[in-house]
Every structure is written in C-alpha cells, then in structure tokens.
Amino acid sequence: MTHSTAPFAHPVRIYWEDTDAGGIVFYANYLKFFERARTEWLRALGFGQQVLRDESGGMFVVSETAVKYHSPARLDDTLIVTAELQTSGKASLTIAQRAYLRADGQADRLLAEGTIRLGWVDSTTLKPGRIPAPVLEALK
Amino acid sequence: MTHSTAPFAHPVRIYWEDTDAGGIVFYANYLKFFERARTEWLRALGFGQQVLRDESGGMFVVSETAVKYHSPARLDDTLIVTAELQTSGKASLTIAQRAYLRADGQADRLLAEGTIRLGWVDSTTLKPGRIPAPVLEALK
Amino acid sequence: MTHSTAPFAHPVRIYWEDTDAGGIVFYANYLKFFERARTEWLRALGFGQQVLRDESGGMFVVSETAVKYHSPARLDDTLIVTAELQTSGKASLTIAQRAYLRADGQADRLLAEGTIRLGWVDSTTLKPGRIPAPVLEALK
Amino acid sequence: MTHSTAPFAHPVRIYWEDTDAGGIVFYANYLKFFERARTEWLRALGFGQQVLRDESGGMFVVSETAVKYHSPARLDDTLIVTAELQTSGKASLTIAQRAYLRADGQADRLLAEGTIRLGWVDSTTLKPGRIPAPVLEALK
Numbered sequence: 190m191t192h193s194t195a196p197f198a199h200p201v202r203i204y205w206e207d208t209d210a211g212g213i214v215f216y217a218n219y220l221k222f223f224e225r226a227r228t229e230w231l232r233a234l235g236f237g238q239q240v241l242r243d244e245s246g247g248m249f250v251v252s253e254t255a256v257k258y259h260s261p262a263r264l265d266d267t268l269i270v271t272a273e274l275q276t277s278g279k280a281s282l283t284i285a286q287r288a289y290l291r292a293d294g295q296a297d298r299l300l301a302e303g304t305i306r307l308g309w310v311d312s313t314t315l316k317p318g319r320i321p322a323p324v325l326e327a328l329k
Numbered sequence: 330m331t332h333s334t335a336p337f338a339h340p341v342r343i344y345w346e347d348t349d350a351g352g353i354v355f356y357a358n359y360l361k362f363f364e365r366a367r368t369e370w371l372r373a374l375g376f377g378q379q380v381l382r383d384e385s386g387g388m389f390v391v392s393e394t395a396v397k398y399h400s401p402a403r404l405d406d407t408l409i410v411t412a413e414l415q416t417s418g419k420a421s422l423t424i425a426q427r428a429y430l431r432a433d434g435q436a437d438r439l440l441a442e443g444t445i446r447l448g449w450v451d452s453t454t455l456k457p458g459r460i461p462a463p464v465l466e467a468l469k
Numbered sequence: 470m471t472h473s474t475a476p477f478a479h480p481v482r483i484y485w486e487d488t489d490a491g492g493i494v495f496y497a498n499y500l501k502f503f504e505r506a507r508t509e510w511l512r513a514l515g516f517g518q519q520v521l522r523d524e525s526g527g528m529f530v531v532s533e534t535a536v537k538y539h540s541p542a543r544l545d546d547t548l549i550v551t552a553e554l555q556t557s558g559k560a561s562l563t564i565a566q567r568a569y570l571r572a573d574g575q576a577d578r579l580l581a582e583g584t585i586r587l588g589w590v591d592s593t594t595l596k597p598g599r600i601p602a603p604v605l606e607a608l609k
Numbered sequence: 610m611t612h613s614t615a616p617f618a619h620p621v622r623i624y625w626e627d628t629d630a631g632g633i634v635f636y637a638n639y640l641k642f643f644e645r646a647r648t649e650w651l652r653a654l655g656f657g658q659q660v661l662r663d664e665s666g667g668m669f670v671v672s673e674t675a676v677k678y679h680s681p682a683r684l685d686d687t688l689i690v691t692a693e694l695q696t697s698g699k700a701s702l703t704i705a706q707r708a709y710l711r712a713d714g715q716a717d718r719l720l721a722e723g724t725i726r727l728g729w730v731d732s733t734t735l736k737p738g739r740i741p742a743p744v745l746e747a748l749k
Binding site: 351353356357358360361364388390391392393394395396397398401452455 | 491493496497498500501504528530531532533534535536537538541592595
Binding site: 202204205206221224225228229232237238239240263264265 | 482484485486501504505508509512517518519520543544545
C-alpha cells in the first residue's frame with residue numbers, strides 16, 4: 190500500500206499527569222497518545238467513536254500493541270503524534286504510529302513508534318465482527 | 330454517629346505509574362487509592378460492585394470529593410488507606426478516608442485525608458435512586 | 470477580588486482513557502483536566518512549569534482539592550475547562566475551576582466545579598517557600 | 610534459557626480506575642499490571658527500585674513493549690500477573706509476562722501476554738549503562 194500523502198498528525202501536550210518519578214513521560218502513556226491521534230483521525234474522516242458505536246452497535250478494540258521507545262519526553266513538551274494505515278482486513282486493521290518531539294513548530298526527534306492492531310467487535314457481546322465498510326474505505 | 334471499632338484499612342503499594350516528575354505521588358491518584366479502599370470495604374461486607382450492579386441495576390457515583398494533602402508519598406512506599414462512614418442518607422453517603430505511610434508494619438504518618446460523597450444511580454439512566462437497604466445497613 | 474474579564478478557558482476532549490465502565494468520565498480525571506487548564510493559563514501568562522522550575526528551583530504543589538460533580542461527560546465530548554484566581558497569599562493560592570460541556574461551540578452545561586489550593590515548594594527539598602513575585606503578579 | 614521453576618506471580622485486582630466505557634479493562638493498563646508484577650518480583654529478590662536507584666545511581670527504563678490481548682477483564686476481577694526472564698544482556702533484559710483471570714483461586718484464562726524490554730540508564734543523565742551484576746544474577 191502506498192501513501193502519497195503525509196500521515197494524519199495530532200499534537201499532544203505533556204502535563205504532570207503524563208510524567209513519572211524518572212522525570213520523563215511514563216511509557217504506557219504513549220498508548221494513550223497514539224489512541225488520541227487515531228481517534229482524531231477517525232473523527233477527521235467523519236467517524237466519531239460514540240456515534241459509530243450508537244449507529245453500528247460495534248466498536249474497535251485493541252488486540253495487539255508493539256511500541257519502541259527511542260527518546261524520552263518531558264513536562265511541557267509538545268509531541269506530534271501520527272497515524273496511518275499499515276494493513277487492513279475485513280475484521281482487523283493495523284495502524285502505524287509515531288510520536289515526535291515538536292521543536293520550533295516542526296516535528297523533530299522521533300520519540301516512540303509502534304503498531305496498533307484493532308479488531309471490530311459487537312459493543313454488547315464483544316464478539317468479533319466486520320468493520321463497517323465506510324470506515325474501512327475512509328481509512329485507506 | 331460513633332464508631333467504637335477501627336476504620337476499614339487497605340494497603341496500597343506505590344509504583345512508577347502513581348508518581349510524577351516531582352518525584353512524588355501525583356495528587357489525583359489519592360482518589361484512586363481511596364476508591365480501592367472503599368471497594369475492598371464493600372467487598373469485605375459482602376458487596377462486590379459488579380454483582381451489586383448486576384443484581385440491583387444501580388451503582389454508586391461520586392458526587393463530591395474533598396482532599397487535603399499533608400505529606401508526599403514516593404516510589405515503593407506502602408500506604409494504609411482507611412474508609413469509614415461519616416454520614417448517610419437514603420440516596421447518598423459520605424465516607425471519611427485517610428492515607429497513612431506505613432513504616433515497620435504500622436500506619437505512621439498521615440499523608441492525605443478527605444471525604445467522598447457518593448450518590449446512588451440507575452446504571453442505565455444514571456438517574457438518582459435509593460441505596461439498597463442491605464448495603465446501607467452493612468456500612469453503618 | 471473582582472474579575473471584570475472572563476476566566477481563562479481551555480478545551481479538553483474526552484477519549485477512551487478518560488472513561489470508566491460506568492460509561493462516563495472517571496471522576497478523578499477532572500483533577501487532571503483542571504490541571505491542564507491551570508497549566509495552559511500559566512503558560513499563556515508566560516510561565517511554562519518546567520522553565521519556572523529550572524529558573525526558580527521551585528514548583529507548585531497541590532495542597533487541597535474540592536470538587537463537586539454535577540453531570541457526567543462521555544466519550545467524544547468536548548469540555549471547556551476554566552481557571553481563575555480566587556484567593557492568593559505569599560505562599561499559596563486558591564484557583565476556582567469549572568468544567569462545562571461544549572455544545573455548538575458554546576460552553577453549555579456545568580459538569581463539575583471545584584477549588585484547588587496550591588502551595589509553592591523547593592523542587593529538591595519540597596519545603597514551602599514564597600511564590601515568585603512575577604507569577605503572583607501575573608495571576609491577579 | 611530454561612526455567613524449571615514457575616514464573617513469579619502477582620495478583621492484581623480490577624477497580625473502576627482500570628476500566629473504560631467499553632465496560633472492560635483499558636488495554637494500556639496491562640502495561641501497568643505487568644510493571645507491578647516486575648516490581649514485586651525485583652522486590653522479592655531483594656531489589657526495591659528506589660533503594661536500587663539511590664544506591665546505584667541508575668534505573669531501569671522500558672525500551673520496547675509488545676502485548677497481545679486475548680480476552681477482556683472486568684470490574685472486580687482478580688488477575689494473576691506473571692514475570693520471567695526471557696533473555697538478558699549486560700545492558701538490557703527482556704521479560705516475558707502474562708495476565709490470567711483468576712477463578713476459584715487458580716490462574717485460569719489467559720487474558721494478555723507480552724514482552725517488555727528494559728534498558729539500564731543513569732538516573733540523572735538517562736544515558737545507558739550496565740545493569741548492576743547482583744540484579745542480573747538474581748533475575749536469572
């Protein structure tokens with residue numbers, strides 16, 4: 190799959206809540222930052238998650254995460270977090286994501302990168318199902 | 330209301346996830362510690378929250394919190410968190426809670442104290458309702 | 470003290486990370502939202518917290534929080550969170566904060582409100598000290 | 610490397626704070642549960658992290674995480690979280706971890722599994738260094 194366009198990018202500011210006693214951002218929080226970017230990407234494509242859930246009766250669930258941490262972020266930093274489709278099937282997707290440190294308005298140093306695999310499930314039974322076609326189409 | 334007995338006490342260990350870049354426990358997390366103690370108190374009295382919700386169709390929601398922070402906790406500390414009923418009505422309760430630093434197996438220095446006001450709501454509509462009588466009775 | 474101007478306001482989007490199994494925003498997270506707004510307020514006045522800490526050797530710590538929860542927020546909601554000075558002394562401040570549900574671009578329903586008392590401490594010893602005069606002046 | 614012994618196991622109770630609006634445990638929190646188990650494992654071997662940091666001037670940082678989510682956990686569930694050494698070098702370790710749902714006192718259904726790669730860094734400079742030999746020896 191080829192993207193001629195840049196991946197979707199979302200800014201994330203680092204607050205006290207994000208840091209730990211090591212003086213840096215707690216690594217588990219990158220999964221939150223990645224999710225915020227995925228959520229805003231879906232929203233930008235016209236798919237708010239609550240609306241999607243109400244209308245389709247289903248929701249995305251995370252089935253697999255893999256993250257490499259290259260460099261730490263600190264209090265007050267601004268991160269640019271990207272999201273782009275890596276692979277897609279009828280019932281699952283893999284999204285590639287990166288977090289960069291923004292300096293002087295530019296995405297600069299790569300802090301963390303990873304892949305998030307999403308499955309689609311019925312909101313009530315949590316049983317796997319097919320991703321709604323319009324969502325799948327929009328993400329490609 | 331008079332308690333002749335000691336309040337319910339629950340140990341909480343401090344991990345990296347609980348701390349912030351100030352090197353101490355992030356203050357908002359005491360609300361989590363207080364809730365863990367309340368939950369274990371209810372469980373010890375025979376009321377698991379999920380079971381309670383499934384059986385009664387209702388759940389507690391927090392309507393008010395007030396916390397004073399006296400002294401910081403740090404990585405690897407063990408806290409003793411207490412919970413006891415302060416006041417109760419048909420639709421709401423106020424629980425008094427304290428977090429102590431445990432040293433040598435004893436609850437030692439008072440780190441934080443507060444009151445948590447709980448209301449009872451229908452799980453689906455979130456409308457206020459009456460606390461189930463057996464729960465109210467057990468907490469007194 | 471009289472404010473002729475509107476309080477500082479900061480938008481907060483609700484993500485999965487902010488919600489709990491009750492289907493609504495976990496109450497402890499309002500303390501995070503309040504802090505994000507306070508942090509952006511200080512930043513807007515020219516005081517980034519990390520810079521402040523590096524330059525003055527001190528930092529704000531939260532010594533008291535009181536929050537009332539009026540109405541729940543849900544996934545995908547946008548909140549408007551406000552911050553304004555309520556009282557100030559040489560070593561501590563009390564900030565009044567509110568979270569509103571934004572509908573159609575307007576701050577609408579009041580979801581939660583509270584007061585946060587901040588003290589100033591030395592970053593290393595955590596001993597109380599005087600709030601730097603320029604910070605105190607700017608907040609008034 | 611062969612382990613003839615069972616991996617270290619640590620119980621984790623699920624509270625409201627751990628869940629999300631999907632009604633299940635928020636996936637990012639498994640990284641927290643895994644860390645609690647690693648921390649207790651190190652402590653059981655005689656290495657509290659704060660003491661280690663004070664004495665050696667260094668600390669572990671997470672450089673890579675990979676997690677697969679098989680089945681959801683819910684409010685009030687008890688999980689058994691395991692930790693065991695998978696591979697080790699002079700400057701980094703990989704720990705294999707699993708979270709099981711405990712039923713009737715037994716570790717039962719596998720909920721999530723993953724690997725966590727840890728590097729050792731100087732606490733102040735965050736530059737890589739060698740894991741203290743006694744720690745490395747104890748983990749094997």
